[in-house]
Amino acid sequence: MAVTIKDVAKKANVAPSTVSRVISDNPRISDATKKRVRKAMKELGYHPNVNARNLAIRSSQAIGVIMPSSAETSLQNPFFPEVLRGIGSMALETEYSLYVSTGGDETQSFEEVKRMVFGNRVDGIILLYSRRDDPIMNFLIKEEFPFVVVGKPYKKESQITYVDNDNILASKKITEHLISLGHKRIAYLGGTTDLVVTMDRLDGYKQALEAANIPINDKFIIHDEFLRSSGRKAVEKLFALNEPPTAIVVADDLMSLGVMNMLEELGIECPEDVSITSFNNLYLSELTRPSLTTVDIQIYNLGIQSAKALIERLKSKTEPVKRVIVPFEIKYRNSTKKIDQ
Amino acid sequence: MAVTIKDVAKKANVAPSTVSRVISDNPRISDATKKRVRKAMKELGYHPNVNARNLAIRSSQAIGVIMPSSAETSLQNPFFPEVLRGIGSMALETEYSLYVSTGGDETQSFEEVKRMVFGNRVDGIILLYSRRDDPIMNFLIKEEFPFVVVGKPYKKESQITYVDNDNILASKKITEHLISLGHKRIAYLGGTTDLVVTMDRLDGYKQALEAANIPINDKFIIHDEFLRSSGRKAVEKLFALNEPPTAIVVADDLMSLGVMNMLEELGIECPEDVSITSFNNLYLSELTRPSLTTVDIQIYNLGIQSAKALIERLKSKTEPVKRVIVPFEIKYRNSTKKIDQ
Numbered sequence: 119m120a121v122t123i124k125d126v127a128k129k130a131n132v133a134p135s136t137v138s139r140v141i142s143d144n145p146r147i148s149d150a151t152k153k154r155v156r157k158a159m160k161e162l163g164y165h166p167n168v169n170a171r172n173l174a175i176r177s178s179q180a181i182g183v184i185m186p187s188s189a190e191t192s193l194q195n196p197f198f199p200e201v202l203r204g205i206g207s208m209a210l211e212t213e214y215s216l217y218v219s220t221g222g223d224e225t226q227s228f229e230e231v232k233r234m235v236f237g238n239r240v241d242g243i244i245l246l247y248s249r250r251d252d253p254i255m256n257f258l259i260k261e262e263f264p265f266v267v268v269g270k271p272y273k274k275e276s277q278i279t280y281v282d283n284d285n286i287l288a289s290k291k292i293t294e295h296l297i298s299l300g301h302k303r304i305a306y307l308g309g310t311t312d313l314v315v316t317m318d319r320l321d322g323y324k325q326a327l328e329a330a331n332i333p334i335n336d337k338f339i340i341h342d343e344f345l346r347s348s349g350r351k352a353v354e355k356l357f358a359l360n361e362p363p364t365a366i367v368v369a370d371d372l373m374s375l376g377v378m379n380m381l382e383e384l385g386i387e388c389p390e391d392v393s394i395t396s397f398n399n400l401y402l403s404e405l406t407r408p409s410l411t412t413v414d415i416q417i418y419n420l421g422i423q424s425a426k427a428l429i430e431r432l433k434s435k436t437e438p439v440k441r442v443i444v445p446f447e448i449k450y451r452n453s454t455k456k457i458d459q
Numbered sequence: 460m461a462v463t464i465k466d467v468a469k470k471a472n473v474a475p476s477t478v479s480r481v482i483s484d485n486p487r488i489s490d491a492t493k494k495r496v497r498k499a500m501k502e503l504g505y506h507p508n509v510n511a512r513n514l515a516i517r518s519s520q521a522i523g524v525i526m527p528s529s530a531e532t533s534l535q536n537p538f539f540p541e542v543l544r545g546i547g548s549m550a551l552e553t554e555y556s557l558y559v560s561t562g563g564d565e566t567q568s569f570e571e572v573k574r575m576v577f578g579n580r581v582d583g584i585i586l587l588y589s590r591r592d593d594p595i596m597n598f599l600i601k602e603e604f605p606f607v608v609v610g611k612p613y614k615k616e617s618q619i620t621y622v623d624n625d626n627i628l629a630s631k632k633i634t635e636h637l638i639s640l641g642h643k644r645i646a647y648l649g650g651t652t653d654l655v656v657t658m659d660r661l662d663g664y665k666q667a668l669e670a671a672n673i674p675i676n677d678k679f680i681i682h683d684e685f686l687r688s689s690g691r692k693a694v695e696k697l698f699a700l701n702e703p704p705t706a707i708v709v710a711d712d713l714m715s716l717g718v719m720n721m722l723e724e725l726g727i728e729c730p731e732d733v734s735i736t737s738f739n740n741l742y743l744s745e746l747t748r749p750s751l752t753t754v755d756i757q758i759y760n761l762g763i764q765s766a767k768a769l770i771e772r773l774k775s776k777t778e779p780v781k782r783v784i785v786p787f788e789i790k791y792r793n794s795t796k797k798i799d800q
Contacts, residue, residue: 165577180558180580189547189557199540202559206530210561215571215580216530217521218543218559220551230556236506239521239556375746405716405746 121164130158180215181205181428182240184231184254186247186313187343188222195344195372196400197417201246201268204421212429214241228254235263242428248272248280248314266428268420270314279431281424281442283415285315288446289322289367292395292413295448296365297330300457301393305338305363307352307373316341319369319397338363342373349376357384364457365393371400371412378406378453389455399449408452416444462505471499521556522546522769523581525572525595527588527654528684529563536685536713537741538758542587542609545762553770555582569595576604583769589613589621589655607769609761611655620772622765622783624756626656629787630663630708633736633754636789637706638671641798642734646679646704648693648714657682660710660738679704683714690717698725705798706734712741712753719747719794730796740790749793757785 127134132155139147140155158164183205185192192198202216209216217240221227231254234240243258248269258265259277267280296304306323308316320339327334337359342348349368353376356362368374374396381388388394389408396403399414423442431437468475473496480488481496499505524546526533533539543557550557558581562568572595575581584599589610599606600618608621637645647664649657661680668675678700683689690709694717697703709715715737722729729735730749737744740755764783772778 165573179574188551190544190551193540193544193547196537196540199534199537203531203534206534206559206561210529210531210563210567214561215574216559216561218547218557220547220555220557222551226551232506233520233556402743402746405743407748 121162123164125162126155126158126164129162130155178239178241179213180217180240181209181425182217182219182231182234182243184219184221184227184243184245184247186249188226189218189220190222191343191345192246194346195370196402197344197370197372197398198246200400200417201421201424204418204423205244205425206421208422208425208429212425214425214429224253228257231257235261241432242266244268244424244428248282249312250314264428264431266424266431268424270318272314277439279427279440279442281420281427281444283413283420283444283446285318286322286325288397288413288415288448289319289369290326291322292397292411292448293323293326293367294330295411295450296367296393296395296454297326297332299365299393299454301365302332303335303338303361303363303365304332305340305356305366306369307340307342307349307366307377308369309341309344311341316369319367323367344370344373346372346376346379349373349378350380351376353377353380353384353386357386363392365395365454368394368396371396371398371403371410374410374412374453375402375406389453393454393457395454403449404451406453410449410453411451412449414447414449416446419444462503464505466503467496467499467505470503471496519579519581520554521558521581522550522766523558523560523572523575523584525560525562525568525584525586525588527590529567530559530561531563532684532686533587535687536711537743538685538711538713538739539587541741541758542762542765545759545764546585546766547762549763549766549770553766555766555770565594569598572598576602582773583607585609585765585769589623590653591655605769605772607765607772609765611659613655618780620768620781620783622761622768622785624754624761624785624787626659627663627666629738629754629756629789630660630710631667632663633738633752633789634664634667634708635671636752636791637708637734637736637795638667638673640706640734640795642706643673644676644679644702644704644706645673646681646697646707647710648681648683648690648707648718649710650682650685652682657710660708664708685711685714687713687717687720690714690719691721692717694718694721694725694727698727704733706736706795709735709737712737712739712744712751715751715753715794716743716747730794734795734798736795744790745792747794751790751794752792753790755788755790757787760785 123134123137127137137155140152219227219230221230242264245267248267248271250272270282271278308320340352396410396412399412403410403412427440464475464478468478478496481493560568560571562571583605586608589608589612591613611623612619649661681693737751737753740753744751744753768781
């Protein structure tokens with residue numbers, strides 16, 4: 119039988135409500151009584167039920183982390199373990215636990231978020247994505263529940279704290295690198311169009327082309343999930359065109375891996391026949407042959423900064439809203455080549 | 460202001476305790492009353508506090524997942540996201556949430572586990588490792604708290620449900636493969652010696668050598684963390700020997716990656732100068748040059764099976780204790796070569 123508050127109360131010769139007050143460290147209880155009650159708790163091996171205590175102090179000491187799709191799908195992309203690693207490191211330092219979403223579709227994730235919020239299961243939430251018209255983000259705003267976004271909120275809501283890279287600039291720079299190598303037929307392979315990061319990187323790509331007076335070809339723009347299989351499919355599509363591209367700006371390393379696999383199967387050589395640039399600088403981007411020229415977005419640091427911003431807000435309600443822009447760096451490797459004139 | 464049980468009680472014209480009973484679906488409340496209270500809850504936008512409800516029904520609908528070291532360190536090895544992916548998929552299907560440990564050292568993890576258990580934060584726990592004399596495992600046994608181990612418990616406790624591969628056999632088979640290629644100077648690079656998986660794989664390696672009458676050389680056996688950096692350090696040590704090995708049985712793909720990097724830096728060629736076999740079949744094992752001959756331990760499936768076993772146990776206290784052995788398969792690739800006589 120589990121030891122209850124009543125058992126402790128009996129042993130310490132106080133009312134059960136006094137035991138509860140000792141557990142929540144109520145200042146109205148004398149130190150002598152606290153000492154007696156705690157001694158009784160220890161002797162009986164009683165551990166205060168944290169749920170009960172949470173009701174009193176209203177803190178779960180946990181952070182909810184919401185992934186853009188099911189854990190099963192998201193965790194295929196090393197971006198998510200790496201950002202979790204950063205969040206976990208900050209959570210450890212500040213003694214927070216992590217509550218990770220498993221939800222498959224938007225409805226399931228939304229239900230999970232509601233359970234987290236209304237159930238006081240977490241003190242705050244980190245959204246690991248930013249989507250257009252996201253019902254989850256709208257809900258968190260309406261409930262005034264503390265949250266931080268990894269990525270840039272779609273509406274430029276001034277009251278949302280977020281941590282992001284300057285994805286427009288990064289994409290512009292890496293596209294300019296391809297243009298400087300003589301490429302004109304440059305394709306763009308991005309994530310799904312509801313993700314702000316996809317649209318930002320598309321923006322930067324278009325800005326670079328426009329600045330160089332290269333017309334934008336809609337057939338060269340493909341959107342799909344940030345998965346290896348999407349890279350394979352895109353290559354099939356692009357190289358079935360009468361005039362295929364000579365370079366591809368890929369918005370994700372895992373996609374690039376699929377792109378390179380499929381190119382190899384089709385006998386198209388990289389970088390001899392087609393140059394590839396990528397995003398994220400996952401460790402796999404050094405392992406591919408050729409190694410990938412990619413944008414290092416500092417994923418681990420994105421995790422650290424997002425957890426830091428959330429915890430600062432949890433500790434102080436008056437903490438100002440922040441926009442944290444983590445710097446990027448292009449890693450020049452071997453997947454691009456000057457075009458033969 | 461948040462809507463409280465008292466507001467609902469007032470609106471529905473019942474006692475607050477009746478509202479609580481409706482929330483916990485107490486059969487002693489009439490259907491008519493339930494209907495009236497639920498209508499009032501809906502109209503007022505009241506969401507029952509899940510903590511309060513948990514106190515009643517004693518279920519958190521969450522699973523605790525404990526990693527062997529801090530999230531920061533563990534998540535560097537793709538084994539953990541992959542096993543989490545399997546657990547997440549089963550959790551989603553059965554509507555459980557995941558509570559992931561962040562703890563750095565054993566003391567921190569133990570504190571987290573105690574918070575999970577005494578706080579009713581989780582219904583059951585999955586340990587993603589098996590260690591000799593693990594205080595956490597001993598604690599869970601003592602508390603009779605439902606848990607499942609990914610790996611083989613050290614003491615052959617008959618009451619522990621676990622999911623594992625036959626690591627002794629897998630290691631014996633892959634060492635025999637090297638022996639069949641003519642290798643005699645075969646080194647073993649494993650994880651830390653407190654991990655059961657390390658000792659099992661060492662056992663299989665020794666069994667294969669003994670069966671082939673090859674003496675065991677202690678200088679050829681190295682233990683370190685399952686990290687890339689450990690692979691690098693081990694190569695430095697092994698190739699400083701007067702008679703370095705011609706083959707290495709590495710117990711982890713990420714370690715193998717470090718091994719290959721360092722070999723390349725030292726100008727030692729794989730597989731020409733040294734053959735390497737590995738464990739886990741992470742997707743990176745196909746990307747290395749040469750690609751790695753490695754044991755596919757079906758990590759995702761280990762995750763699925765562990766969550767399945769735990770949830771079966773949570774649903775039925777009389778569920779029998781199980782030992783689930785996930786089959787392995789050796790993937791023969793290009794990192795081994797017949798030795799020149």
